[in-house]
Amino acid sequence: MDDLVALCKRRGFIFQSNEIYGGFQGLYDYGPLGVELKNNLKHAWWSSMVYDRDDIEGLDASILTHPDVLKHSGHENTFTDPMVDCKACKSRWKADTIENNKCPGCGSSDLTEPRPFNLMFKTNVGPIEDGSNFAYLRPETAQQIFTNFKNVLDSTARSLPFGIAQIGKAFRNEITPRNFIFRVREFEQMELEYFVKPGSDDKWHKEWVDNRIIWWTEQGIPREKLEILNVPDDDLAHYSKATVDLMYQFPHGLEELEGIANRTDFDLGSHSKNQNDLNLSSQTELNNASNSKLAVQDIETNKFIVPYVIEPSAGVDRGVLAILNEAYHVEKLEGGKERIVLSFASHLAPIKVAVIPLKKNNKELVDTAFKLKNTLQSLRLGRVVVENTGNIGKNYRKHDEIGTPLCITVDFDTLEKGTVTIRNRDTMLQEQIPLDNVSSYFKDFFLT
Numbered sequence: 001m002d003d004l005v006a007l008c009k010r011r012g013f014i015f016q017s018n019e020i021y022g023g024f025q026g027l028y029d030y031g032p033l034g035v036e037l038k039n040n041l042k043h044a045w046w047s048s049m050v051y052d053r054d055d056i057e058g059l060d061a062s063i064l065t066h067p068d069v070l071k072h073s074g075h076e077n078t079f080t081d082p083m084v085d086c087k088a089c090k091s092r093w094k095a096d097t098i099e100n101n102k103c104p105g106c107g108s109s110d111l112t113e114p115r116p117f118n119l120m121f122k123t124n125v126g127p128i129e130d131g132s133n134f135a136y137l138r139p140e141t142a143q144q145i146f147t148n149f150k151n152v153l154d155s156t157a158r159s160l161p162f163g164i165a166q167i168g169k170a171f172r173n174e175i176t177p178r179n180f181i182f183r184v185r186e187f188e189q190m191e192l193e194y195f196v197k198p199g200s201d202d203k204w205h206k207e208w209v210d211n212r213i214i215w216w217t218e219q220g221i222p223r224e225k226l227e228i229l230n231v232p233d234d235d236l237a238h239y240s241k242a243t244v245d246l247m248y249q250f251p252h253g254l255e256e257l258e259g260i261a262n263r264t265d266f267d268l269g270s271h272s273k274n275q276n277d278l279n280l281s282s283q284t285e286l287n288n289a290s291n292s293k294l295a296v297q298d299i300e301t302n303k304f305i306v307p308y309v310i311e312p313s314a315g316v317d318r319g320v321l322a323i324l325n326e327a328y329h330v331e332k333l334e335g336g337k338e339r340i341v342l343s344f345a346s347h348l349a350p351i352k353v354a355v356i357p358l359k360k361n362n363k364e365l366v367d368t369a370f371k372l373k374n375t376l377q378s379l380r381l382g383r384v385v386v387e388n389t390g391n392i393g394k395n396y397r398k399h400d401e402i403g404t405p406l407c408i409t410v411d412f413d414t415l416e417k418g419t420v421t422i423r424n425r426d427t428m429l430q431e432q433i434p435l436d437n438v439s440s441y442f443k444d445f446f447l448t
Helices: 002-010 032-051 067-072 142-147 149-156 201-218 266-270 316-327 363-377 392-401 412-417 435-447
Strands: 014-016 028-030 056-059 080-085 092-094 115-118 122-124 134-137 162-171 186-196 226-230 242-250 253-264 308-315 328-332 338-342 351-357 383-386 406-410 419-424 430-434
Touching (some): 002 014, 032 316, 056 149, 067 134, 142 162, 142 266, 186 316, 201 226, 201 308, 226 253, 253 266, 253 316, 266 308, 316 328, 338 392, 351 363, 351 392, 351 435, 363 406, 363 412, 363 435, 406 435, 412 419, 430 435
Parallel strands (some): 351 383, 351 406
Antiparallel strands (some): 014 028, 186 308, 226 242, 406 419, 419 430
């Protein structure tokens, strides 16, 4: 983990937020390369969910959330952790981390009784702070999908099964943020709510588990590095009938990378009116606070049913950490030297190609490099840069370390013979090709 954190800061992937003021625990900022990696991961998820399928629509809902939404979803009652304070060292701990009634920090037994701690952030709404006008920063992106269920259904005329996908920020007031970007207070989620007929939910749950495993392997996570955990009944979330966690060996240990939950009809039922008229599961709390009936008419029976929901939910930040960890390699070279390589899958690489003029002060070489860069950039396959420092060896090492798949050197053969030299990050092999063929080579490399 220390090596990754150092690399991320040195090369502009991830910075501690508010660092010039001492930093803000549990908050991180994505730098020039980090934001590219993060956006590429989100684009890969969105493409696989929305573009590559014909049964999923997208959504981008608000972060501020009406308190009634999180009241009826169960979050106000369940999004709490019992906390214990140590009177000796003034530290605070989750009650389930206390063993033998001793503080994990200093060993003192002078502890307070456990007290509930709400994990949701509140913010005032309107000009007067009187405690009655407030909203929550959403603790998950899912609830706004459920409250928009009828809007999406009415505007798209979808029928079961179908899904609604969303990528967005979520906020949890973590007591002990830790392990770099793995557990933080502000994070992004990639969530799908996939609505199915009751009775078909077990089949769809298994199908989505298999689907998500395949997707992660396409992002560069080997199948053997993923473990399947069937979450025990006593550890299930309040809305879940069954949850499968995809576990990955992060630098700090085996932890959840993505969860795939069968949420039954809990959420749509909890946000529906006149629930006594609907066929709801027994775990759904009845209420009449909403003015909508979040149900679908069954074509076969003409009766309204509340769909069950399968939810694959992945943290973007955890995904970035897993991909960085998996891509990071230190290779031994001849002469006892080493090179650090981030072997990203090509579609995730922050920079796709570095164009390197052999001499930085040669106007003809530099102009040719920028012309080639602009040509490749116009193909819209990712970021292309010109590395105009004049040191080919250092440029190769730099772009190995930040995961650039290809480097293209513009040299005097380019001016005399119309060729360039392309170097592959992973094999370090170099080949000369005609300058006119570079665009085709580029497209073939990144699209096949």
